[in-house]
Amino acid sequence: MYAIDLHAHTRFFHGRRSLGDRYDPVGVRLLTEVARRRGLDGVATTNHDYYTAFDPSPAVATLPGxxxxxDRGHVLVVGPDPPAATKPGSLSPAEAVALAHDRDCAAIVAHPFRNSTVRELEEVPFDAIEVNGKHPRSQPLVEQLADERDLPLVGGSDAHYPFEVGRAYTVVEADRLTPASVVDAIRDGRVSATVSRTGFDSLLRRAYRTIHDRKGVIDAIDRSTPGVGTPPGEEETADR
Structure with a gap:
């Protein structure tokens, strides 16, 4: 059994490519150090539309992604040989999944209820659906979606800053931790999503909930149902 954060980024310099490129090696070291401190066994580096191979960490596995x-939202691709780069918006979800499968990778619906309509595509052969650490109050909807599609759930923090790592993660049943074994476990359904419930994570959730509410990016949660997906003790602030 391994605990892996399947959705993390090595940079927060989104508008400054050259600065971000220089920061990436530092970013991955910080990601793996936080992952180690949080008791994780691995973390997938899933930067937006590019993949870089990083030096392996002695304490925590870094998985390619x-x-x-x-053109409909974000798709996580994790496995031995992800594409080096993709042009934002140039691929359909079906094309992204085909690309992932051609390269022996798993294709995962990322944050299905945030700025995405990928979840509506029943015919696309995804391998899993993500419970995203930034807004776990949507977890009941994600679970329902996964049940309807007969797909496993995985967890990822969607960390853009190192301290966010591990807010959500995936428990993987495997004999050893390799990119190929993780792909096999996802496809076989030997995975489960876990959301961290520490006090620090609760504060982060409230902060991101406020940010995303103001941006209007949680586009599919029924706000007429107070507290949906909200951890006990946080109901009063669920929709502020």
């Missing part, structure tokens, strides 16, 4: 920006 990329977050592809399709």
């Amino acid at each position: 990329i977050e592809i920006t399709t």
